[in-house]
Amino acid sequence: xxxxxxxxxxxxxxxxxxxxxxxxxxxxxxxxxxxxxxxxxxxxxxxxxxxxxxxxxxxxxxxxxxxxxxxxxxxxxxxxxxxxxxxxxxxxxxxxxxxxxxxxxxxxxxxxxxxxxxxxxxxxxxxxxxxxxxxxxxxxxxxxxxxxxxxxxxxxxxxxxxxxxxxxxxxxxxxxxxxxxxxxxxxxxxxxxxxxxxxxxxxxxxxxxxxxxxxxxxxxxxxxxxxxxxxxxxxxxxxxxxxxxxxxxxxxxxxxxxxxxxxxxxxxxxxxxxxxxxxxxxxxxxxxxxxxxxxxxxxxxxxxxxxxxxxxxxxxxxxxxxxxxxxxxxxxxxxxxxxxxxxxxxxxxxxxxxxxxxxxxxxxxxxxxxx
Ligand SMILES: [Zn+2]
Numbered sequence: 001x002x003x004x005x006x007x008x009x010x011x012x013x014x015x016x017x018x019x020x021x022x023x024x025x026x027x028x029x030x031x032x033x034x035x036x037x038x039x040x041x042x043x044x045x046x047x048x049x050x051x052x053x054x055x056x057x058x059x060x061x062x063x064x065x066x067x068x069x070x071x072x073x074x075x076x077x078x079x080x081x082x083x084x085x086x087x088x089x090x091x092x093x094x095x096x097x098x099x100x101x102x103x104x105x106x107x108x109x110x111x112x113x114x115x116x117x118x119x120x121x122x123x124x125x126x127x128x129x130x131x132x133x134x135x136x137x138x139x140x141x142x143x144x145x146x147x148x149x150x151x152x153x154x155x156x157x158x159x160x161x162x163x164x165x166x167x168x169x170x171x172x173x174x175x176x177x178x179x180x181x182x183x184x185x186x187x188x189x190x191x192x193x194x195x196x197x198x199x200x201x202x203x204x205x206x207x208x209x210x211x212x213x214x215x216x217x218x219x220x221x222x223x224x225x226x227x228x229x230x231x232x233x234x235x236x237x238x239x240x241x242x243x244x245x246x247x248x249x250x251x252x253x254x255x256x257x258x259x260x261x262x263x264x265x266x267x268x269x270x271x272x273x274x275x276x277x278x279x280x281x282x283x284x285x286x287x288x289x290x291x292x293x294x295x296x297x298x299x300x301x302x303x304x305x306x307x308x309x310x311x312x313x314x315x316x317x318x319x320x321x322x323x324x325x326x327x328x329x330x331x332x333x334x335x336x337x338x339x340x341x342x343x344x345x346x347x348x349x350x351x352x353x354x355x356x357x358x359x360x361x362x363x364x365x366x367x368x369x370x371x
Pocket of ligand 1: 300301302303304305324325326327328329
């Protein structure tokens with residue numbers, strides 16, 4: 001089985017000027033499409049498709065001084081039509097090329113698979129060769145369509161779709177995961193994903209914000225984002241490698257965002273992590289289930305009672321460790337919750353997911369809670 005994924009590679013800075021010039025042309029095509037399309041709707045009630053728009057832009061790539069080739073012009077037309085449909089509007093925002101404008105659109109240059117080639121650390125596109133840091137070993141992949149894009153720091157990236165073979169996980173463990181504020185994720189066997197990079201860089205961010213250093217603020221924000229994503233990738237990959245089943249609580253971050261805990265909640269990036277984990281599980285054939293996490297914090301994972309000593313409500317948020325008065329087991333708050341999530345997951349599996357093979361099922365049943 002194969003699936004496609006998008007790789008993001010950093011382009012060397014010296015190419016920024018050429019790419020910016022290309023991006024201005026892309027914006028020109030986009031804005032032209034916007035104009036033509038809107039006029040057709042207004043005057044003739046006609047919604048031009050990507051193919052229709054291509055007819056209007058035919059020949060543009062042959063004009064003097066135009067860098068982007070016809071495949072990219074076509075791609076912009078298609079993307080424009082797609083975006084107009086997606087946002088259900090007769091007219092989209094103009095793409096602004098002037099970096100001084102507050103409405104500046106971060107630069108973007110799409111391409112079709114046939115328009116690019118990769119050789120010796122360079123991507124060839126429209127007669128140019130762009131050097132990049134090949135962190136993935138691009139030569140081993142069949143390259144498909146993608147884009148060049150600029151981030152808020154003015155750095156350029158190659159975003160490219162590649163086809164990858166899925167590799168089934170040989171893991172046998174079953175793990176429950178509690179998503180939290182103090183730690184972003186805690187597994188039922190005690191592994192922890194720390195999710196508070198924002199706090200570590202918060203001071204620096206504050207100083208930069210008060211000093212009005214926009215570039216620095218952007219750099220710190222980007223750094224936080226990268227660090228978080230990187231940590232999530234490592235954590236989820238390791239989990240998928242050693243597991244046959246993973247269960248996550250159905251925490252609704254939208255509820256918490258409204259409260260004072262917003263910063264921590266956003267910081268933890270739950271939904272990003274969940275999505276990442278789910279995708280990796282699918283590719284590796286690992287069972288992934290979201291289970292009801294009500295009472296998972298309050299219930300003792302050993303004896304199953306909700307004892308008087310367990311953490312409850314908002315006051316209970318501060319309780320990190322507690323001892324069940326009914327059975328005497330000492331608990332780490334998050335690990336206990338993760339164990340309850342795992343147990344809920346097991347119950348769910350026993351009720352039945354028919355797709356599970358018999359061998360797999362028994363190995364799952366065999367993986368017991370360590371109490
Ligand atoms: Zn107990």
